[in-house]
Amino acid sequence: MNRSQNIRHTVIPGLTLLAACIAIGGWLTWPAGAQDQSGKRPIEHSMRQKLEATSKVLEGLATEDKDLVHEGAGVLTELSKAEVWQVLVDPEYREHTQTFRSAVKRLDEAAQKSEFASAQLEWLDATKRCFDCHNHIRAARAAK
Numbered sequence: 001m002n003r004s005q006n007i008r009h010t011v012i013p014g015l016t017l018l019a020a021c022i023a024i025g026g027w028l029t030w031p032a033g034a035q036d037q038s039g040k041r042p043i044e045h046s047m048r049q050k051l052e053a054t055s056k057v058l059e060g061l062a063t064e065d066k067d068l069v070h071e072g073a074g075v076l077t078e079l080s081k082a083e084v085w086q087v088l089v090d091p092e093y094r095e096h097t098q099t100f101r102s103a104v105k106r107l108d109e110a111a112q113k114s115e116f117a118s119a120q121l122e123w124l125d126a127t128k129r130c131f132d133c134h135n136h137i138r139a140a141r142a143a144k
């Protein structure tokens with residue numbers, strides 16, 4: 001299939017995903033109150049990088065650019081290993097980290113095999129993991 005035949009199949013799901021992403025962006029203004037006077041905390045910097053990597057993956061999926069997907073997925077995986085990410089130590093938090101990482105891995109693997117339809121589904125799964133982990137953090141803090 002050439003690129004122009006492809007575009008109808010990629011742009012429409014791409015736009016849907018982009019809309020989802022913008023919704024996430026709005027929702028992610030949530031930790032504003034958690035910021036301290038000294039400016040950005042390391043975790044915030046890391047999460048900003050995560051957002052940039054996320055949009056790389058999204059763009060890669062929308063244009064069927066597997067290198068871009070791989071690049072973004074690699075950053076997401078590396079970031080999730082970083083110390084700064086480990087703000088909670090409970091088993092459930094660790095599990096969220098693991099499930100997020102494995103969703104990103106499946107997504108990248110599908111894209112590298114040019115199975116973009118399943119990579120796009122894995123993307124939705126990975127994105128849901130963002131919410132799952134954030135919701136868990138909020139619930140854990142509220143319970144304190």
Ligand code: HEC
Pocket residue numbers: 028031032034043044045047048050051054085087093096097100126127129130131133134137
């Ligand atoms: C395993 C846990 C976990 C997962 C999965 C996760 N995050 Fe986060 N995220 C955090 C933590 C921890 C914070 C910091 C919350 C705080 O301390 O207020 C955070 C905060 C954020 C912030 C706010 C940063 C700021 O500048 O205030 C953004 C944006 C963000 N995450 C994006 C994402 C995106 C996009 C994904 C999915 C691709 C994702 N996160 C997945 C743990 C996670």
